[in-house]
Amino acid sequence: MIRPSNISWRFLSVWHRNLIVYxxxxxxxxxxxxxxxxxxxxxxxxxxxxxxxxxxxAGQPLTYTRFMAPALIAISIxxxxxxxxTYASFVRMYYQKTFDGMMTxxxxxxxxxxxxxxxxxTKATAAALIMTxxxxxxxxxxxxxxxxxxPLAFLGGLAFGAVGMFxxxxxxxxxxxxxxxxxxITPMFLFSGTFFPVSGLPDWAQSVALxxxxxxxxxxxxxxxxGLVEVNPLVSIAFLVVFGLCFLVLGLTxxxxxxxx
Amino acid sequence: xxRGQTAAAGxxxxxxxxxxxxxxxxxxxxxxxxxxxxxxxxxxxGPNGAGKTxxxxxxxxxxxxGSGSLRVFGLDVATDWRRIRSRIGVCQQDNTLDPDLSxxxxxxxxxxxxxxxxxxAGERAxxxxxxxxxxxxxxxxxxxxxxxxxxxxTLARALINDPELIVLxxxxxxxxxxxxHLLWERLHALRARGKTFILTTHYMEEAAQLCDRxxxxxxxxxxxxxxxxxxxxxxxxxxxxxxxxxxxEELKQFLGERNVAFxxxxxxxxxxxxxxxxxxxxxxxGFHPRQCTxxxxxxxxxxxRLTGRELRE
Numbered sequence: 001m002i003r004p005s006n007i008s009w010r011f012l013s014v015w016h017r018n019l020i021v022y023x024x025x026x027x028x029x030x031x032x033x034x035x036x037x038x039x040x041x042x043x044x045x046x047x048x049x050x051x052x053x054x055x056x057x058a059g060q061p062l063t064y065t066r067f068m069a070p071a072l073i074a075i076s077i078x079x080x081x082x083x084x085x086t087y088a089s090f091v092r093m094y095y096q097k098t099f100d101g102m103m104t105x106x107x108x109x110x111x112x113x114x115x116x117x118x119x120x121x122t123k124a125t126a127a128a129l130i131m132t133x134x135x136x137x138x139x140x141x142x143x144x145x146x147x148x149x150x151p152l153a154f155l156g157g158l159a160f161g162a163v164g165m166f167x168x169x170x171x172x173x174x175x176x177x178x179x180x181x182x183x184x185i186t187p188m189f190l191f192s193g194t195f196f197p198v199s200g201l202p203d204w205a206q207s208v209a210l211x212x213x214x215x216x217x218x219x220x221x222x223x224x225x226x227g228l229v230e231v232n233p234l235v236s237i238a239f240l241v242v243f244g245l246c247f248l249v250l251g252l253t254x255x256x257x258x259x260x261x
Numbered sequence: 262x263x264r265g266q267t268a269a270a271g272x273x274x275x276x277x278x279x280x281x282x283x284x285x286x287x288x289x290x291x292x293x294x295x296x297x298x299x300x301x302x303x304x305x306x307g308p309n310g311a312g313k314t315x316x317x318x319x320x321x322x323x324x325x326x327g328s329g330s331l332r333v334f335g336l337d338v339a340t341d342w343r344r345i346r347s348r349i350g351v352c353q354q355d356n357t358l359d360p361d362l363s364x365x366x367x368x369x370x371x372x373x374x375x376x377x378x379x380x381x382a383g384e385r386a387x388x389x390x391x392x393x394x395x396x397x398x399x400x401x402x403x404x405x406x407x408x409x410x411x412x413x414x415t416l417a418r419a420l421i422n423d424p425e426l427i428v429l430x431x432x433x434x435x436x437x438x439x440x441x442h443l444l445w446e447r448l449h450a451l452r453a454r455g456k457t458f459i460l461t462t463h464y465m466e467e468a469a470q471l472c473d474r475x476x477x478x479x480x481x482x483x484x485x486x487x488x489x490x491x492x493x494x495x496x497x498x499x500x501x502x503x504x505x506x507x508x509x510e511e512l513k514q515f516l517g518e519r520n521v522a523f524x525x526x527x528x529x530x531x532x533x534x535x536x537x538x539x540x541x542x543x544x545x546x547g548f549h550p551r552q553c554t555x556x557x558x559x560x561x562x563x564x565x566r567l568t569g570r571e572l573r574e
Contacts, residue, residue, distance in 0.1 A: 013373040020370065021361040101357030103323050104350075104419070105374035106343045261284065261324050 006108035014102065014115030015122070022123065033127035037072050037134050044068055057197050058228040069140035070225040071194040073131050073149060074156065074217040077124040081157040082185060084120035085164030085251075086177050092116075093168065099259065113255045117165050117248065121157030128153035141225045148224045155237070156217040159244035162251045163213075169254025188214040193222075199230065213243050272335045273298050274426050274457045275320065279329035282315050282481075289315040291481035292329065297426075302448075302458040304468045304475030308568050312481040313461040314354060317430045320459070321351050333426065347375060350419035354430040356411055358403045364414055365390070365399045368421055375422045382421070389417040393447065409440030416444070420451075427451070429460035433467060445470055465561035479568045489560050497562040498535025502544055503554040505529055515543070524566065533558070533566075 022029055045065040052064045092098040102112050132149045135141050141149075167180045191205070192198070192214040198206050209215045216236035223229045229236075275297040282290040290312040297303040305313045318324045319331055322342030331338050333345045359367050365386055372382030390396050393413040398406065406414065412432065419427060432448075433441045448471060452458065462468055468475055469489040476486045485492060493499065504512065509530055516523050521540055522533040534540045535558075544553055 010374075010376065013370075013376070016373060017359070017362075017370050020366065024361075096360055097355050097357040098359055100323075100353060100355065101359065101371075101418075102374060104321055104346065104353065104357075105371065105422075106346045106376075107374050108343070 003108075003110065006110040007114060008108075008111065010107055011111035011115040011118070014107065014112050015119050018115070018119040019122070029123075029126070030130060033076060033130040034134060036076065037069070037131045037138075040072050041065055041069065041135075041138060041140075055197060057199075057222075058230050060228055062226075066140060066226070067197070067222075068195060069135050069138070070221040071192075071218045073128050073135070073153070073225075074192075074214060074221040075189060075194060076131055077128050077153045077156040077217060077221075078160045078185070078188070078214055080124035080127045081120035081159075081161035082164040084123055085116055085161045086168055086171075086180075087174065089116045089120075089165065090168050090171070090174050090177070093259070094174070103259075109256055109259060110252055113165060113252050114248075117158060117161040117251065120161030120164065121154050124157030124160070125150060125153040128157075135225070142227065145227070146224055149221060152217075152220050152224060155240050155244070156213075156220075159213050159217075159240050159247065162244050162247035165251030166247050166254055169251060169258050188212045191215075193218050193230075197230075213240060216240055274301075274334060275303075275459060276332045276335075277316070277320075277329070278331070280316065280319065280326055280331055281328035282312070282319065282324070283327050288481050290319075290327070293478070293481070293483055294329075295476055295483065295486060297457060297459050299457055300452070300455055301473050302452060302460070302471050304472035305459065305461040305478060306463075306465070306468055306475055306564060307461075307478035310480075311478040311568075313478060314430055315481075317351075317428055317459075317461060320428055321346060321349060347422060348424055349426045349428060350422060350424035351428045352412075352415050352419045352430065352432055354434070356415065358406075358411060358414060358418070360403045362403065363399070364395060364401050364403060364406070367403060367414060368418055371418050372421045377422065385421055385423070389420055392450075393417045394443070409436050409443075412436060412440065412444065413447075416447070424456070426457045426459070429458060431461055431463065433462070433464065441467075465559060465564055469560045477564055477567055484567045485563075492563050493558050493560060497558040497566055498533050499558050500534055500536050500541075501556055501558045501562060502532040502534045502541065503529055503556070504532065504544065504548060505552045505554075506548075512544075512547075516540070531562070533562075 048064055054061055054063050055067055056062070057067055099109070099112050103109065128149055132141055132146055136143060136146060167177065171177060191209055192212045193209065194214070198209045198215065201209065216231070216239045219229055219231050219236045220233055223233050273296040277293060277295050280290055280293045281288070293312070293316065305316060307313050315324070319326050319338065320333065322338045322345060325339065334348060336345050338345060359370065362370055368386035368389060369382055372385065377385070390399055393416065395410065395413055395417065398410060403411065403414070416432065433444055436444065445467070448458065458471070460471065472489060474486065474488055475492070476483045478484065485496065487495065505528060512530065513523070516532060519540065521537065524531040532540070541555065
């Protein structure tokens with residue numbers, strides 16, 4: 001069982017450790033979110049222009065690139081946090097035995113795991129911020145409300161970081177991460193209103209999309225960028241909070257079961 | 262004895278009472294009891310799988326005790342693990358150094374886990390690098406360190422919080438003789454500063470060198486406890502004769518008649534002669550000198566005598 005009494009602000013020292021490592025290669029870490037949106041916008045903006053005239057979202061006509069740009073930020077939040085608490089955390093836990101070393105200090109396992117998740121959200125936030133600024137230069141983000149993406153990215157990062165940590169707690173080996181990526185991440189990447197509006201899907205598929213955390217995150221990033229939504233933003237925020245909390249508990253429990261013998 | 266804040270006077274640094282630990286059907290630690298007093302170096306010896314590391318892990322509160330009790334500085338590990346860990350230093354068997362950080366950063370970041378103020382952490386880190394002759398490697402990556410250097414850094418890291426009790430799980434396994442001697446020398450220096458140690462090792466020479474008292478364990482149980490010399494005296498006597506060559510039926514009968522203990526191996530007879538001059542004389546005349554080795558008994562003889570000479574894994 002996880003013990004709330006085992007959680008204190010000490011977790012920030014583990015978060016700080018990850019920040020130190022991140023800063024060492026900050027140029028590389030910044031390069032991806034800097035260039036990625038440009039690639040997508042070029043590919044879809046130039047490549048799809050001739051195929052798609054535009055579309056209607058929340059009753060408003062939009063160009064395809066305007067519709068898609070906010071989703072790029074949401075996807076980047078998902079990838080950054082999920083990959084951090086799966087592959088990166090697994091390497092630290094299993095190959096580098098970093099957690100074992102930490103467990104000889106006054107840190108609890110709960111604090112270490114929480115720090116990993118909060119760190120993944122931090123990394124996702126940094127990436128989202130850079131992307132927002134780049135997309136802002138292209139004119140796809142309206143400021144200042146676009147800056148709401150910062151707290152939103154942190155919330156989304158926590159939610160996806162927590163799911164990732166849950167999979168790290170139960171995966172038998174690092175290669176098995178392919179499974180949650182194929183069954184969970186990829187379908188969300190495609191069907192969360194990212195590249196086409198969910199309202200164009202059959203009813204049952206629309207209902208399925210509603211339980212995707214990425215769908216809600218995309219809705220919210222679009223709200224920040226365009227001021228348009230199909231679902232009440234409060235519902236989406238509540239969904240992400242509940243989803244994140246559930247997987248935070250599951251992540252902590254699975255890691256405790258895995259590491260404490 | 263109440264739940265004191267710190268160890269009361271005379272309270273042992275570590276008190277293990279009837280400690281047990283099971284993993285599914287395997288009993289890793291079976292009703293083990295011992296005490297470690299202040300300024301003492303205490304050894305846990307035993308073959309692989311004897312339960313040494315399981316005990317070590319329970320001491321620093323990594324794995325919860327299955328049964329019995331374990332108190333460090335008079336505090337219960339189950340509830341006061343955080344306070345205990347802030348006062349101990351642990352050198353684990355595996356290399357758990359942080360490969361993403363430099364040598365110096367390893368110490369600084371680790372100090373952060375103890376919430377040691379940055380300035381003090383920096384001073385201590387520099388002192389420790391000096392103490393373990395690692396100054397030249399200050400900015401090196403951990404992955405570039407040799408086994409000996411990595412172990413020195415691990416020990417330096419374990420000392421960053423100026424611990425009262427230092428827990429060492431096989432501190433010199435896999436090191437070359439130079440590194441091992443340097444490490445022993447540093448451990449002696451730390452003992453002179455009043456630190457208390459508990460260590461596990463496979464090297465009997467190391468245990469004899471470093472430990473004031475030790476236990477030999479097998480299959481989760483303590484077989485014997487004592488000082489290195491005391492154990493040698495009590496279990497194998499002070500001298501040993503080894504005879505090589507097959508067909509020693511006559512000799513075995515001779516020893517049996519005189520109640521002299523011996524162990525039989527494939528091509529060798531280990532005789533616990535314990536200074537018995539009659540036996541020594543007989544063997545000296547009865548066998549070719551190249552077949553006989555007369556030597557002092559060591560802790561290794563005690564170990565093999567008690568845990569058996571056959572392979573474990």
